Amino acid sequence: MILSAQDLTGGYGTINVLSDLSFELGEEEVLTVIGRNGVGKTTLMRVLTGHLPKTGGTIRFLDGDTAGMKPYALARAGIGYVPQGRQIFAKLTVEENLLTGMRAAGGHDPDAMEDVLEMFPRLRERLGQMGGTLSGGEQQQLALARALCGKPKVLLLDEPSEGIQPNIVDLIGDLITRIVKERRLSVLLVEQNLNLIRTTAHRCLVMDKGKIVAEGPPTLLDDEEFVARHLAI
Numbered sequence: 585m586i587l588s589a590q591d592l593t594g595g596y597g598t599i600n601v602l603s604d605l606s607f608e609l610g611e612e613e614v615l616t617v618i619g620r621n622g623v624g625k626t627t628l629m630r631v632l633t634g635h636l637p638k639t640g641g642t643i644r645f646l647d648g649d650t651a652g653m654k655p656y657a658l659a660r661a662g663i664g665y666v667p668q669g670r671q672i673f674a675k676l677t678v679e680e681n682l683l684t685g686m687r688a689a690g691g692h693d694p695d696a697m698e699d700v701l702e703m704f705p706r707l708r709e710r711l712g713q714m715g716g717t718l719s720g721g722e723q724q725q726l727a728l729a730r731a732l733c734g735k736p737k738v739l740l741l742d743e744p745s746e747g748i749q750p751n752i753v754d755l756i757g758d759l760i761t762r763i764v765k766e767r768r769l770s771v772l773l774v775e776q777n778l779n780l781i782r783t784t785a786h787r788c789l790v791m792d793k794g795k796i797v798a799e800g801p802p803t804l805l806d807d808e809e810f811v812a813r814h815l816a817i
């Protein structure tokens with residue numbers, strides 16, 4: 585087990601969105617979090633990465649309690665995060681964006697950049713281009729590459745398929761599978777895209793009203809009624 589939450593609560597001010605939420609992410613596991621709009625998936629990612637405070641419960645990463653750790657400390661410790669909407673720096677070049685990923689994790693390792701560019705030939709061709717002028721699919725690749733530049737041990741991805749055409753979604757799926765195999769990473773993936781879940785996930789957590797209400801293999805998604813109940817599609 586590399587990352588876990590036990591009885592986690594948290595949210596915005598006095599509004600608790602997460603309600604006694606518990607899960608465990610195993611080593612080299614791709615664990616998908618599914619659930620309808622507004623059940624708290626992004627809130628969970630933000631609490632796990634220290635961008636929102638928890639109000640109760642415990643988060644453990646690599647056998648240590650993360651209580652009190654700020655986002656930069658969690659990034660340095662090895663929690664990589666690609667937020668919803670990608671949030672790359674529009675006015676920085678692709679290369680500068682990648683360097684911010686390295687610095688956020690506390691280092692400057694030219695080999696890390698080279699390793700990442702080997703996975704993303706499209707970005708290598710565009711190192712000098714402004715982030716904001718990339719296509720949506722290229723921006724998602726940049727966000728993923730930037731997180732990988734920090735050599736994380738766990739990657740938290742919030743809806744990487746959002747607003748992206750199907751062939752790039754397939755590419756992102758291949759990259760996730762490759763990253764897990766080659767870098768021995770674990771991935772917590774918030775996703776609504778059935779194809780991406782089916783091709784990458786080892787296990788699914790189903791979230792409703794701030795809690796995990798079910799858990800099982802991706803074959804859960806073969807049940808249309810289940811999909812209609814728990815996915816926002």
Ligand SMILES: Nc1ncnc2c1ncn2[C@@H]1O[C@H](COP(=O)(O)OP(=O)(O)OP(=O)(O)O)[C@@H](O)[C@H]1O
Pocket residue numbers: 596599601619620621622623624625626627628816
């Ligand atoms: N900054 C905020 N202040 C107050 N409430 C918020 C804030 N951001 C989100 N919420 C509320 O928290 C709840 C959970 O939102 P969250 O974004 O975590 O859901 P989600 O499952 O990620 O949804 P989606 O699938 O639409 O991205 C929602 O009711 C939302 O309105």
